[in-house]
Amino acid sequence: MKIKRFIDFKLVLLLAGFYGLFNLVYILKTFYMLRHFPQMKMMSWYDFLVFNIFIDWLVVVFYMTIIAISTKRFLNKNYSWVKIISIHVVFSILIGFIIRLFFDLFGILSGQFSLQDYQLEESFNRFVAVVDLNFLIYFAMTFIIYTYYYVRQVKEAEHHRAQLETQLVNTKMKMLSSQLQPHFLFNTLNSIAVLADIDKELAKDTIADLSDFLREILYSGEENEIPLEKELRTLEYYLNILNVRFSDHLIIRKEIDEGLLSRKVPALILQPLLENSIKHGYSYDHTDLVVVISVFAEGKYMVLKVENNGKDLTAPQEEIMEKGMGLSNIIARLHNLYGNDCSFIIRNKGQEAGVETVVRIPLR
The missing domain is CATH 3.30.565.10 (Histidine kinase-like ATPase, C-terminal domain)
Incomplete structure (x- = not known):
């Protein structure tokens, strides 16, 4: 399939598993906090698991899949590290905007609040409240992407080298046999x-x-x-x-x-x-x-x-x-x-x- 040329599904599963593990830790932390600090207020567990966890997981995995495709292009074009890091810094900030925008649109479309009740300042404050966390999550997943591609290139290089060595030996043996x-x-x-x-x-x-x-x-x-x-x-x-x-x-x-x-x-x-x-x-x-x-x-x-x-x-x-x-x-x-x-x-x-x-x- 042509889609396999652009998307490495093993890498997508790896990213999905990593962010799923992060969400699991977040769920356990929330459960612990509610047990020991009952005065804390939180939405229902259904809304929390569906909207805060599952939908957030889908958005982040989809976004990081696009980043993985872009990263592969960066590597193929041999961009400088300064340019690559600058691009990823921008993308790390952009991921927070995209998540916030998606949840705001979803809230309006699902009737959780009307467009008239929407407050841009409050939405921006929520974005700023987690911007550092989004930054760390983004670069952690980007590190996984680069490590994955590096390991794969090392394995391909080793396989490539083994093939060359075998072919060289075959060439020598064929020449020797001929002579x-x-x-x-x-x-x-x-x-x-x-x-x-x-x-x-x-x-x-x-x-x-x-x-x-x-x-x-x-x-x-x-x-x-x-x-x-x-x-x-x-x-x-x-x-x-x-x-x-x-x-x-x-x-x-x-x-x-x-x-x-x-x-x-x-x-x-x-x-x-x-x-x-x-x-x-x-x-x-x-x-x-x-x-x-x-x-x-x-x-x-x-x-x-x-x-x-x-x-x-x-x-x-x-x-x-x-x-x-x-x-x-x-x-x-x-x-x-x-x-x-x-x-x-x-x-x-x-x-x-x-x-x-x-x-x-x-x-x-």
Whole structure:
């Protein structure tokens, strides 16, 4: 229901319960005072419970529900605390006027007194008599509202963080599983074996690159975002292995804005983009592949782009993701990290052959 977008019924019940508890204490206090001070005058218990308690409870809960909705908007718009407190001070005084106005109108409409008998000064005096109490009640309930929203945000943040950690672990495991598949290891080890006879130094370097690359995946920590410089260092180990394996059939170029090296990017994002571009770029008609990795700023965003001159896509992005091209986990991580303030596009380049994958994230 649309109403749930604006009203949190759990919070309304919490406010209603708090003010109900306050009224219960007030009823017990009144009962005590009447028992020990019989000379006190009071309306009938029916009128007291219905008009002074129940109707007052309804008015206050309704008013504080509106305040709860307004408070949520204040938090979403990041108003300054000075402005928020000033607004609540005004509202705390206004609640007394609203309660007094409601009871005066109700008294006139119900025939308790006529409009001619209505005395504005007496009504104002009644308002002033309880203005301090209304002030305290208002801010007590406002404190409940802010505490409720704060606790909920903390829980959502913890859930959000747990999701990100799980996705990062899944990404590492998928990458490790991908790289430990027999064809990868056999091809890499076979390349090393060939190099051992013709270029021992290059063979040693390839072994070191393979070791460093797998170590980065396994022991890179639990950070969901890392500096671009660190991400590129991990990617370099992978590129060195690819250059040995594919030799002259693969050219990889990097176009990196060095001013962005300290900026944060999702950990382990470039390698699966590159792997996907190579894996699906080769075909019988495209045996030589050129892949370009670009990182640049575009307004308030950082753009990560991996493009090739290989085989074009034959299906829309939604269908590609459903077939499991290893990118769905990246999209989920992006949305968990940046919400709707990011984008992921995989598409044909258009005027020339090839496919480009473009990721746009906020500059951090």
